[in-house]
Amino acid sequence: MAKSKLYLVDDHQIFREGLRNLIEIEGIGEVVGESNNGKDFIDKIEHIDVDLVLMDISMPVMNGIEATKLAIEKNPELKVMALSMNGDEDYYYKMIEAGVKGFLLKDSGIKEIERAILTVIEGDSYFSNELLRRIISNLAKPSDKKTEADSLLSGREKEVLIEICNGLTNDEIAEKLFISAQTVKGHRSNLLSKTNCRNSASLVMYAIKNKIVEL
Structure with missing residues (x-):
């Protein structure tokens, strides 16, 4: 069975290298491209066949929200999953509006990373349970x-x-x-x-x- 083709978008090179090594060593998929900001991703993505894009939210030049929106406008079938450490739930709503299929925290373990990638590639959405807890905690108001x-x-x-x-x-x-x-x-x-x-x-x-x- 062919390996899933993944594209990484994150402004931290060390994080990209670590995630790429993890994905390829564990046999989760093949990283076919990388970008350090949203604009570079938009410039390259039309020329690369990918199954899933792992997208950081906060980046220079062009953030993940705008990059996701533009990429999906060009290719509505493109699957994007947000990767972030950001605790501000406002970003998550904006990423959903842009068209992402799910969210994964950057400090997730290998098993969760694998499950998230496979789930989204197969057509479902994926939300990290820890991320859901953070959002619910931020929104929780007695009423x-x-x-x-x-x-x-x-x-x-x-x-x-x-x-x-x-x-x-x-x-x-x-x-x-x-x-x-x-x-x-x-x-x-x-x-x-x-x-x-x-x-x-x-x-x-x-x-x-x-x-x-x-x-």
Whole structure:
């Protein structure tokens, strides 16, 4: 089986070298290109065939938000996963709006890095559990007010949404909730329509903001 083709975008050379060595030594994939800022990435990406881009957020010249937005405008099928140590949740919302498929913290272990890469390449979204905890912690404010989701979503839709946040596929959700994969697909479609979200990544942010998930 052919190795996954990965592209690294980060302004720290030492980090790129370390991640590249880790990915290739562990046999996770092949790094076919690197850039130290978003502009360099945009200039090169049209000429390189990749399965997944690992994108830093904060970089000079052009940041990861703008680079992701421009790259996906040129190629809507491009898969991008954000890599960051930044604790400011505002960046995550902006990256989701730009079109990323998930987030991975730079200090993640090798097993999580491998799982995240494979998950996104296969078409699903991936969120680091530690990152979700940080976002939820930053957003946590005591309130007795009902959220939008209380009246908008059914109980079953909330259950499916929680499992989406846990990173489960349609088949895995179906098995856990004792329903068919086709039913899960229908619930997922309804969730996207009702919440005006465009992908699983934005559904996760919706769930966090409406306090549907707690870690």
